[in-house]
Amino acid sequence: MTDQMTRVILARRPTGAPVDEDFKLDTCPIPDPGEGEVLVRVHYMSLDPYMRGRMDDAKSYATPIPVGGTMEGGSVGEVIASNHPDFAPGDFAFGMFGWATHGVQPGKMIRKVDPAHGPITASLGVLGMPGFTGWYGLTQYGQPKEGETVVVAAATGPVGSMVGQLAKARGCRVVGVAGGPEKCKMAVETFGFDDCLDHRAYADAKEMREALASACPKGIDIYFENVAGKVLEGVLPRMNVGGRIPVCGMISWYNAGALGADAGGTKDQLPKMWRTILVNRLHVHGFIISDHWNSFPEFLREVGPMVASGKLKFVEDVAEGLENAPRAFMGLLEGRNKGKQVVKVI
Amino acid sequence: MTDQMTRVILARRPTGAPVDEDFKLDTCPIPDPGEGEVLVRVHYMSLDPYMRGRMDDAKSYATPIPVGGTMEGGSVGEVIASNHPDFAPGDFAFGMFGWATHGVQPGKMIRKVDPAHGPITASLGVLGMPGFTGWYGLTQYGQPKEGETVVVAAATGPVGSMVGQLAKARGCRVVGVAGGPEKCKMAVETFGFDDCLDHRAYADAKEMREALASACPKGIDIYFENVAGKVLEGVLPRMNVGGRIPVCGMISWYNAGALGADAGGTKDQLPKMWRTILVNRLHVHGFIISDHWNSFPEFLREVGPMVASGKLKFVEDVAEGLENAPRAFMGLLEGRNKGKQVVKVI
Structure with a gap:
């Protein structure tokens, strides 16, 4: 057993879309766990759009x-x-160990994952942060009612597919938006969406609007926003x-630098949106899921059994090897993944 | 007594800011009240920013x-x-009688106003639609907590002055924004705002932001939006x-036609705002007060006594004569009024 670990470091801040040179594979000694800490050998790591924000130095959450x-x-x-009484060697645990083969975290900051309850990768997606995000946003802020129409983009991703399936279970019409015919097929056939629009088939917002009008004849009651643009x-x-x-x-704007001209905005967008919010009495709720971890047990109680019984589906896209994490991440930002993007590290 | 009445009609749809030629003074026979209807001789009429929207033919509420x-x-x-049992000649009533000396409305669509409870003009402002708008929006969506900071523009108008005084009563720091030093003085001295910024003193959003930063050292918890821009x-x-x-x-954008380039937008506004909503977990609530008339009695129960006791102040700007209503309305859209704009019709 080596005492060296491998990790991916931020080599420099990206300008727009990240490129290979923004990342660097690095080796360093495996740290010793301190008082109350736990050392983990990572099997799978998660790739999520929010990581793009962390690479910039702009003020964020x-x-x-x-x-x-x-x-x-x-x-x-x-x-x-382990130097924490709740964890022993051989246990599986989820934590913020970073893009690395090994990681140390305080025991109170990680949670145990039982491989008997299904694939451990579920803790990164459908039963982890992304699934929780979909569940919390839809139930807390979306408040779906039977017969309403819900639109969610990135429909086959771990957030979108959770939102769509939960909304269907609550009796809503669910229309997804995804990139490419293959994903649209997956949204309908695997996740049970009523319809799914391929945003690549529409040149601009006007065409997108017309397609949405056909797919949502009774208008849209809930738009679960994760892509913008x-x-x-x-x-x-x-x-x-x-x-x-x-x-x-708002993944479509993450690569737009300081969200300036590159974001593809037009001069009248804000006034138009503000007017729509007023005229249509819309309720817009920004949320960051890390504010709401105290609801996580409630999420697991509702969604855990739905996953265990197969009622709630999930799809994973597995990249092989830590060294391929940067490329998989670039693909994620461009929508090349099919389902929840994870990286098999071991 | 003549059987003719005078009214102001929409002569044509305005392009941008309304001008004299968009209005026309007209006479017509005084209508007879039908079954269940009431005929009223108007004493005072209200001028409100929402009327600008009604002059366009764009889809609105x-x-x-x-x-x-x-x-x-x-x-x-x-x-x-009167052909309605609740109303008798000599009663005073509020209703949507239009810009006119006389009007007929169904008895169930109007409400009695008791002159013994104070000036009847209060039914147009502090105890009418604008006051109710301020009360409903602040209490229902703003949910002010002691020690929070509230910003409200058009601070001396009937909505803004209501919001500011109610927020003060709830223990908030209240910062107004108004046009010109005289209004700023009124906001602080008459309405008890902690501070009031003269938006004319700031050339652009950047200067406005810096002034708000000084006036709101602990940031802003509630922004009551009625001006935009x-x-x-x-x-x-x-x-x-x-x-x-x-x-x-969003009065600053009402005259901007189809809310296109004239609204003074920049290309990156929407992405920037959307990012702020996410990063700062903001809750944005569009509302139209006419959806909420069933809360009006609750409003009157809380605010009526505050007005009667003089704890809650109001200021009115009275234009003389129906023929001067168009000019007073143009002035309102430009912020030339001091307090609630009404027109003395009789």
Whole structure:
């Protein structure tokens, strides 16, 4: 057994879309767990759009990753040393161990994962942060009612597929938006969406709007926002009076630098949106899921059994090897993944 | 007594700011009240920013006024004939009688005003639709807590002055924004705001933002939106995590036609705002007060006594004569009024 570990560090801050040179594979000694800490050998790590925000130094809801620092992220692996009474070697645990083969975290900051309850990767997706995000935003802010119409983009991703399936279970019409015919097929056939629009088939917000109008003949009551851009512009004029927009992300704008001209905005966008919010009495709720961890047990109680019984489906896209994490991450930002993107580290 | 009445009709749809030629003074026979209807001789009518929206034919929350139709609006006057059991000649009543010396409305669509309870003009402002708008938006969507900071523009108007005084009564720091030193003085000295910024003193959103930063050292928890434009842009980056934005109007954009380039937008506004909503977990609530009339009795129960006791102040700006209503309305849209704008019709 070597005493060296491998990690991916932020080599420099990206300009726009990240490229290979923004990341660097690095080796360093495996740290010893301190008082109350646990050392984990990572098996799978999660890749999520929010990580793009951490690479910038703009003010956000979390501290930026310093240049030279380990890329942040959640992962799941086997405990190999523990100074915390709740964890013993051989246990599996989820924690923010970063893009790395090994990681140390305080025992109180990680949670145990039982491999008997299904694949451990579920802790990164359907039963982890992304699934929880979909559940919390839809139930808390979306408040779906039977017969309403729900639109969710990134429909086959771990957030979108959770939102769509939960909304279906509550009797809503669910229309997804995804990139490419293959994903649209997956949204309908695997996840049970009523319809799914391929945003690549529409040149601009106007075409997107027309397609949404056909797919949502009774308008849109809930738009679960995780992509922004063209989809947002297409959705807004179709929102029904009293509509709700939970906002948990805006992946289409993440690579747009300081969100300036590159974001593809037009001069009248804000006034138009503001007017729509007023005229259609919309309720827009930004939320960051890390504010709401105290609801996580409630989420697991509701969704855990749905996953165990197979009622709630999930799809994973597995990249092989830590060294391929940067490329898989770039693909995620471009929508090349099919389902929840994870990296097999061991 | 003549059997003719005078009214102001929409002569044509305005392009941008309304001008004299968009209105026309007209005479017509005084209508007879039908079954269940009441005829009123108007004493005072209200001028409100929402009327600008009714002059356009864009989709909005209410039907546009047809060209040639009477300008819409609320007014208060004396009942001169009644076919409804709740109203008798000599009673005073508030209703949507339009810009006119006389009007007929169904008895169930109007409400009695008791002159013994104070000036009847209060039914147009502090105890009418504007006051109710401020009360509902602040209490329902703003949910002010002691020690929080509230920003409200059009601070000396009937909505803004209500919001500010109620927020003060709930222990908030209240910062107004108004046009010109005289109004700022009124906001602080008459309405008890902690501070009031003169938006004319700031060239752009950046200067506005800096002034707000000084006036709101602990950030902004509630922004009561009724003006949009530069104030909105200045406020957004200063919003605290979990902040609330009730949106009841956007007067600075009302004259901007189809809200295109004239609205003074920039290409990156929408992405920037959307990012702020996410990062700062803001809650934005569009609302139209006419959805909420069933809460009006609750409003009167709370605010009526505060007005009667003099604890809650109000200021009125009275234009003389129906023929001067168009000019007074143009002045309102430009912020030339001091306090609630009404027109003395009789």
